[in-house]
Amino acid sequence: MKIPLIAASLALVTACAVQTPAEVHTVTLPETSSVLAEFVKGERAIPDSTADCKIRETRTANGVRLEAIVQADYAVRGSYDFTVTAQGPGGSSDVTQGGEVDLADGESATVGSAEFSGGRYRAVLTLRDAGGELCFTEQLS
Structure with missing residues (x-):
């Protein structure tokens, strides 16, 4: 009687010691009801097209003005480089x-x-976050 009881106890302890897989939550991102992201171990999966870099050219009385414009589909904390x-x-x-x-x-x-x-000019705009480059554009006149 002791052997089956010991075996059952060991099986119970072994089952309790097995780790369960990471918890996965699926949520809908704001502003994009059809886009889903998974939170696995605290990391967020982001859709491919997340940011856009644009260089706007405006003729002025003194010549040309170039403006570097960045836009993101989701919240971005990062850095930019604009070179002309x-x-x-x-x-x-x-x-x-x-x-x-x-x-x-x-x-x-x-x-x-x-x-x-x-x-003539060459303008380059790059936007990066902690994960790497989000967008890049080059404009030549």
């Missing part, structure tokens, strides 16, 4: 801007700008 190399009648110029970005869901922000007398 321009060559015109007055010579050449290099503008490098960068800094921190904190966007709410669906928010857009103008993060940098440069104005120069015209001519």
